[in-house]
Amino acid sequence: MxxxxxxxxxxxxxxxxxxxxxxxIANAMSEEDGIELSPEHWEVIxxxxxxxxxxxxxxxxxxxxxxxxxxLGNDKGNSRYLYSLFPYGPAKQGCRFAGxxxxxxxx
Amino acid sequence: xxxxKQIKLSTYVETPPIDRGSMAGDGPFxxxxxxxxxxxxxxxxxxxxxQVAIDxxxxxxxxYRSVQVFLDACVKCGACTDKxxxxxxxxxxxxxxxARQDLFRxxxxxxxxxxxxxxxxxxxxxxxxxxxxxxxYNYFHQCSQCRRxxxxxxxxxxxxxxxxxxxxxxxxxxxxxKYSNQILGKVNKIGNNLGMPEPALRDTLMDLEEEIKDxxxxxxxxxxxxxxxxxLMVSPSADFFAEPHIDGLIGYAKVFHESGVSWTLSSxxxxxxxxxxxxxxxDVMREGALRIRRAALDLNVKRVIVGxxxxxxxxxxxxxxxxxxxxxxxxxxxxxKLQKQLDSNYPQPQHMIEFTYDLIKSHQLSFDKSKNxxxxxxxxxxxxxxxxxxMGDISNGQFILPREVIKAACNNFxxxxxxxxxxxxxxxxxxxxxxxxxxxxxxxxxxKPRMHALKxxxxxxxVNTLAAICAICKSQFSKVLPxxxxxPYMVVSVHQLVSDAIILSxxxxxxx
Numbered sequence: 001m002x003x004x005x006x007x008x009x010x011x012x013x014x015x016x017x018x019x020x021x022x023x024x025i026a027n028a029m030s031e032e033d034g035i036e037l038s039p040e041h042w043e044v045i046x047x048x049x050x051x052x053x054x055x056x057x058x059x060x061x062x063x064x065x066x067x068x069x070x071x072l073g074n075d076k077g078n079s080r081y082l083y084s085l086f087p088y089g090p091a092k093q094g095c096r097f098a099g100x101x102x103x104x105x106x107x
Numbered sequence: 108x109x110x111x112k113q114i115k116l117s118t119y120v121e122t123p124p125i126d127r128g129s130m131a132g133d134g135p136f137x138x139x140x141x142x143x144x145x146x147x148x149x150x151x152x153x154x155x156x157x158q159v160a161i162d163x164x165x166x167x168x169x170x171y172r173s174v175q176v177f178l179d180a181c182v183k184c185g186a187c188t189d190k191x192x193x194x195x196x197x198x199x200x201x202x203x204x205x206a207r208q209d210l211f212r213x214x215x216x217x218x219x220x221x222x223x224x225x226x227x228x229x230x231x232x233x234x235x236x237x238x239x240x241x242x243x244y245n246y247f248h249q250c251s252q253c254r255r256x257x258x259x260x261x262x263x264x265x266x267x268x269x270x271x272x273x274x275x276x277x278x279x280x281x282x283x284x285k286y287s288n289q290i291l292g293k294v295n296k297i298g299n300n301l302g303m304p305e306p307a308l309r310d311t312l313m314d315l316e317e318e319i320k321d322x323x324x325x326x327x328x329x330x331x332x333x334x335x336x337x338x339l340m341v342s343p344s345a346d347f348f349a350e351p352h353i354d355g356l357i358g359y360a361k362v363f364h365e366s367g368v369s370w371t372l373s374s375x376x377x378x379x380x381x382x383x384x385x386x387x388x389x390d391v392m393r394e395g396a397l398r399i400r401r402a403a404l405d406l407n408v409k410r411v412i413v414g415x416x417x418x419x420x421x422x423x424x425x426x427x428x429x430x431x432x433x434x435x436x437x438x439x440x441x442x443x444k445l446q447k448q449l450d451s452n453y454p455q456p457q458h459m460i461e462f463t464y465d466l467i468k469s470h471q472l473s474f475d476k477s478k479n480x481x482x483x484x485x486x487x488x489x490x491x492x493x494x495x496x497x498m499g500d501i502s503n504g505q506f507i508l509p510r511e512v513i514k515a516a517c518n519n520f521x522x523x524x525x526x527x528x529x530x531x532x533x534x535x536x537x538x539x540x541x542x543x544x545x546x547x548x549x550x551x552x553x554x555k556p557r558m559h560a561l562k563x564x565x566x567x568x569x570v571n572t573l574a575a576i577c578a579i580c581k582s583q584f585s586k587v588l589p590x591x592x593x594x595p596y597m598v599v600s601v602h603q604l605v606s607d608a609i610i611l612s613x614x615x616x617x618x619x
Contacts, residue, residue, distance in 0.1 A: 011136055012544065055307035060348045063314050079350050080596070091348075092544070104290050105300030106345040106380060106416075106542060106578035 004028055014095070014102045018052070021099025029097050033088070041085055041097070043071050048098040058095050058103055113592050118563035120527070120556045122189040126198035134245040135545045138283035145292035146391055149281030156280040157235055161218050163279040167272045167387075168219070173265070174272050178215045180262040181205060187256040187266075192533050193249050196552035201246050204256035204266045210242055211273050240282070247273040248284060249549055251539035252385065253490035258530050270539070271387030278386055286543035287382045294395055299344035299378035308377055311347050319357060325611045327364045329356070331372045335407050338363070338370040340459070341379040341399055341423075342414025343578035352581055355415050355600025361609050362463050362602070365472055370412075376402035379419035380578065384426075385540035392422065393430050400431040400445055409450040412457045415600055417489035417538065417577030423456045424496040454500065460576060461498050463605060464508045467515045473610040479517040482572040484604065485564050486510055486522070487557065487584075488532035489577035503529070509576055509601055516608040521568045527560035535575075537583030550583060551590045558591040565593075574601050 001008050005028055007020035013029065015021055026045060030037050037045075047067050051059040059067070061079055069077020082090035091103045140150035153159055168175040187204040189195065194202040201207065209231070216223030216232035223232030233239060252267035277283065293302035303311075312329040319327045330336065340363075346356040363370045376398040383392025403411055411433050413423045428434030432442025434455050449455045466472045486509060498504040506529045514520050527533050536553030564570040573588075575581050575598060584598040 055304060055310065057301075057303050057307040059307075060311045060314075060353065061350045062318070062353050063311055066314065066318075103301060103348065104286075104293060105302075105348070106343055106582050107301070107349040 012096075012102060015099045018099055018101070025099065026097045033093065035086075037097070038085075040072060040076070044068060044082065044085060044090060044094050045098045047071070048094055048100060052098070052100050058091060058100055061091055064090060064094075114551070114555070114590055116555075116559055116562045116591055118559060118566060120195060120559050122195065123198035125200040127200060130193075130197045130199035130202060130245075130249060130549065132245055133241070134248045134284075135541075135543055136285040137244075138285045138288040142285060142288045142292055143278075143281060143283050145295065146278070146283075146288055146388075148278045148283055148288075152281045156240075156282075159280050160235055160240075160276050163276045164215065164218070164272075167275060168215070171268065171272065174268055177208070177264045177269055178212050181208060181212065181264055182262070184261060186259050186261060187264075190256045190259045191266075192253070192255070192536060192556045193251070193549065193553045196536070196555040197249075197549070199249075201242070202249055204260075207246055207250055208264065208266055208269050210239070210246060211269050214239065240277075243273050244277060244282060247277075248541065248546070251490070251534045251537065251541050251553070253534035253538055254494040255490065255531070255534065258494065267539070271384070273387075274385070275387035278388065283386070284540060286545075287385050287540035291382050291386070291391055291395075294378050294380075294382075294398070298375055298398065299347075300380050300382070301344045301348055303344060303347060303377070305374040308347060308374060312372070315353070315357060315360075319360065323611055325364070325613060327357075327360050327611065329360050329372065330370060332374050332406065333369070333371040334405075336369045336371040337408065338368055338410045338412050339376075339399075339403050339406055339408040340370050340372055340412050340414060341376060341402075341419075342372070342459075343380045343416035343419060344378045345578035345582060346414055347377070349578070349582060351585070351596070351599050351603060352415075352578055354603035354606060356602075358600060358602025358604075358606030358609075359414060359459055361606050361611060362459075362466065362472065365609065365612060366462075366466055371406060371408070373399075373402035373406060375405070379413050379416045379423070381419055381422045382540055384418055384422055392426070396422065396427055396430040396433075399427075400433060400441060403433065404441065404445055404448065407448065409448070410453050410457065411449070411455060412459055412462055414459050415576040415578065415602060417491040417579060418495075420458055421491035421495035424458075427456055458498050458508075460508050460512055460601065463512050463602070464499060467512065472515070474516050474605075474608040475610055476516060476518050476608055478608040479604055480519070482517060482604075483519040483521060483569045484513055484517050484572040484574055485520070485561070485570045486513055486528075486601070487535065487573055487575045487580055488528055489575060489580050490532060490534045490538055492576060493530055493532045506530075509574075512601055513574055513604055516604045521564060521570055523560040523564045523570075527556065533557040533560065535577075535580040535583040536587060538577075538579050542579050542583055547586070551587050554583065554587040554591070558587075558593070561593065562591070571597055572604075573598050574604060575599075576601050
């Protein structure tokens with residue numbers, strides 16, 4: 001089993017245990033993807049984690065964009081902006097950095 | 108992870124010279140023991156796997172006579188060789204439909220034909236050894252079961268059925284694909300492919316109601332678990348989660364609002380997709396269908412309508428009747444009960460496109476088509492709808508109805524080249540359980556023929572919008588379009604086009 005900073009990850013790089021997550025892990029994962037985490041990235045990661053805590057599930061992309069629009073302004077509340085932050089998709093890459101399971105299905 | 112390296116396209120489909128072994132490999136990630144066990148499959152590859160596989164092949168060919176006919180009927184004429192998008196996109200000769208079939212056929216000959224048992228070399232019969240199994244796993248997960256090859260085969264041999272049979276045999280020996288089987292486990296446990304629990308679903312629907320109210324000023328509802336509604340709507344769960352799918356869901360809600368017909372989603376059966384078909388398992392497919400039946404019974408609805416999901420519509424249209432009793436055919440107690448409950452004045456099940464089309468034809472919907480004037484729209488026929496179903500109970504209705512719905516909402520509609528649409532449609536490249544990141548290289552290459560056609564329509568007619576009626580197609584295109592220098596946001600649901608142009612009444616009661 002692969003690891004990142006001592007935490008187990010699956011073959012696609014998602015944490016096996018949500019509770020293993022630390023900010024350092026998010027930084028290490030993003031570094032592997034060639035991304036430097038900005039405050040805007042952290043807004044998204046924090047929202048994903050808060051939502052997951054309540055629903056045990058990642059938010060729909062539309063729910064995420066609305067939440068980000070409230071926090072960072074209307075011009076940033078759209079999926080184009082989120083894709084500019086997370087080129088592999090706010091749901092998939094965002095969840096990975098946030099330590100959450102990969103969304104599955106036809107998405 | 109893949110890069111977004113762009114691929115240069117011409118505007119016609121080229122048949123590439125063969126490039127042997129170009130897609131050789133280990134195939135997609137394999138399912139874990141836990142995932143396999145959840146579906147009742149062996150947790151890992153069983154010790155006597157060869158024997159178990161041959162026994163399963165025997166069962167499969169006797170249960171599905173079509174499979175045996177397809178295995179016996181091929182005369183190697185070659186008509187299928189340049190019809191598969193994965194061959195056209197990858198040039199690997201094992202992606203020619205006949206070669207893909209032959210992986211299965213050669214083992215069939217070895218074990219189930221006289222000549223193959225005694226003179227294997229003369230008739231291309233081969234043993235099912237480790238190498239053969241590896242090839243099965245790799246190349247039967249390079250088939251999206253789109254059935255385009257079957258359209259061109261003079262004997263109508265359907266590679267999809269052979270690929271389903273091969274996957275069923277592999278699951279029986281404990282070799283399953285992670286993506287499909289993990290999803291099926293979630294449907295059985297939680298009710299949808301996403302694994303989205305009820306509270307998150309309810310929260311999302313409330314959010315969407317607010318959004319529609321903000322956008323339009325009208326109270327359009329997205330009801331869930333409302334007993335005695337007229338319609339149970341079953342849509343692919345991607346409609347609750349992904350872009351651009353969610354705007355299609357908003358479109359369904361607006362159409363129901365205007366129709367005045369009461370409708371509900373179900374938290375128990377929040378998935379139209381049925382990957383049981385992809386893995387060739389009748390039992391798993393039935394389990395998914397039975398969830399929908401139970402929801403229909405519990406909610407006491409009169410009609411069942413299916414949202415924009417390609418293979419869901421094939422399963423619903425072709426198999427729900429005998430699987431679950433939605434439509435006539437099944438004869439168990441609950442099927443009979445449901446058949447009595449459902450309103451026989453309507454087809455059961457119905458596609459959302461049929462519902463909208465009927466309202467358009469009876470002048471119950473009004474549109475401001477200019478709202479879509481910034482778009483030049485083309486339509487991608489999803490393979491399972493195009494080659495595995497019908498709509499509207501008229502010949503070729505599955506091609507006519509979606510286009511009529513688009514044209515009712517848009518002024519500018521143009522079809523892609525003739526040999527790439529309707530029954531000749533090219534798969535998006537992500538169907539059949541292949542819409543997974545570990546197959547992204549295959550998905551990009553497999554989309555190439557569709558991208559050629561789209562490029563031609565873009566250059567000649569200014570097409571800037573690609574409408575689809577399948578959750579897989581929408582996700583796949585969003586992902587692969589940038590590889591071909593297209594804007595990923597050009598993909599829309601057909602019901603998004605409806606949603607953008609429909610004129611809403613203040614409340615649905617006023618309609619009558």
